[in-house]
Amino acid sequence: MALRRLGMESTASYVIIGGLGGAGFVTVLLALIGAGLHIEVLSIATFSGAVTGYMWEHSRPGGERIAQIAIGIGRHAVTPRRVSRAEIATPRWPPTTIPAGEIRIPPVAFVMTLCVMALTMIVAAGAEGLFDWLPRQDYFPPHYRTTRVQCLAERRVEATEPTLIVDDIEAEWYQKFWRAAQEPSLYLASRTSPKTTLTYRFTWLRTFHQPVIVRVDETADGGWRLRAKQLSGHGGYSPGGVQKVVDRRLSDAEAAKLRLTMSASRVFEQPQIGCQEGTDGSRWLLEANDHGRYRYLNRWTPESGSVRETGLIMLGFTGWTFERVY
Structure with a gap:
């Protein structure tokens, strides 16, 4: 009606306004649920809004028959009357009263639009890893949140006072990425799986780049199975959804390299946390379910x-190339 009052009424104007409205509507909803905005999602939202605008413009009496035929609901709509362009033309100024009931939007048009919007939300939520099929589980032993240990002094950083192995904020932050990748808790596995199980997992969280999680499991025949996932988000922000996956058996040479690295470096015999901290950088997390x-x-x-060395070896198993390694 506003477009008609301003004398800007045309199919193009309705389509443009509808597209902008659909994009804005979905952008606000995605912000409310904490999901990022992807170009694919924005395109779907804009298209559905544009379709709504088109249907609105063609639902006036002069175009009502076309809309009915286009969406196949002629038997549900009000029988149109023949109206000339001169009859429906409205002066730009002053505004005139719009007769009640002149604009009729078929209900199915609204239903179709809402369905497209809902599908857009589902796609966006899935892309952000908001669909979590894992049962609720602890990723760290409870005493990690209360036990203080001495950190490892690195790069001329002096040792500080004993620090919690992991605080509540860290625990929630890390498990958000593991759950987005649908990675199970190795702590829980260490309590429930057979004592013969051996699993290593490396988690690489770079502030401005995609998170990467690499897990290797020893198989019953003495081999190793690689499962690696790259997420679509950023390590310093939201995890996103699973973007790339590698699932294969390590070659004998790769398995031997992994065993040699783990035994020679004795990586898990050093302090659990480092003294070095910062804001923009990366987290290198190494876990194991060691029998x-x-x-x-x-x-x-x-x-x-040794943590960096082990992480680089496990990243190398993926076959992926990375823009920056830090």
């Missing part, structure tokens, strides 16, 4: 050391 014992290491942007 029923949960192990955990956390380093901030390591430039050397």
Whole structure:
């Protein structure tokens, strides 16, 4: 009606306004649920809004028959009357009263639009990893949140006072990425799986790049199974959804390299956390279900050391190339 009053009424104007409205509506809803805005989702929202605008413009008496035929609901709509352009034309100014009931939107048009909007929300939520099929589980032993340990001094950073192995904020932050990747708790596995189980998992959270999680499981025949996932988000922000996956058996040479690295470096015999901290950088998390014992290491942007060496080896197993390694 506003377009008609302003003398800007045309199919193009309705389509443009509808598209902008659909994009804005979905953008606000995605912000409310904490999901990021992807170009695919924005395109669907804009298209559905544009279709709504088109249907609105063609639902006037002069175009009502076309709309009925287009969406196949002629038997449900009000029988149109023949109206000339001169009859429906409205002066730009002053505004005139719009007869009540002149604009009729078929109900199915609203239903179709709402369905498209709902599908858009589902796609966006899935892309952000908001669909979580894992049961609720603890990713860290309860005593990790109350036990203080001495950190490992690195890069001329002096040792500080004993620090919690993991605080509540960290625990919630890390498990958000594991759950987005549908990665199970190795701590829980260490308590419930057979004592013969051996699993290593490396989690790489770079502030401005996609999170990567690499897990290797020892198989019953002595081999190793690689399962790696790259998420679509950023390590310093939201995790996003699973973007790339590698699931394969390690070659004999790769398996031997992994065993040699783990045994030679004795990586899990060092302090669990490093003293180095920062804002923009990366987290290198190394975990293990070591025959029923949960192990955990956390380093901030390591430039050397066994955690970095092990992480690079496990990243190499994926076959992926990375823009920046830090």
